[in-house]
Amino acid sequence: xxxxxxxxxxxxxxxxxxxxxxxRIVVEETFSVDDFADRYNSYAGSALGLxxxxxxxxxxxxxxxxxxxxx
Numbered sequence: 034x035x036x037x038x039x040x041x042x043x044x045x046x047x048x049x050x051x052x053x054x055x056x057r058i059v060v061e062e063t064f065s066v067d068d069f070a071d072r073y074n075s076y077a078g079s080a081l082g083l084x085x086x087x088x089x090x091x092x093x094x095x096x097x098x099x100x101x102x103x104x
Contacts, residue, residue, distance in 0.1 A: 035063050035065060036063075039063055043055060
């Protein structure tokens with residue numbers, strides 16, 4: 034599925050910019066939500082954690098605890 038999505042993105046870039054990148058790619062790395070979660074130990078691959086809404090800011094923000102970690 035990763036390669037199919039990669040191809041869709043490259044096709045979309047070509048369709049919207051009239052530039053085909055396929056012959057120009059020198060180095061390539063695909064990086065998925067699962068890769069992000071594994072590499073950075075982030076819950077569900079979230080880069081930002083909680084949303085920046087009124088109920089999740091300052092004193093209203095939930096504490097930094099995890100059921101997966103004792104203490």
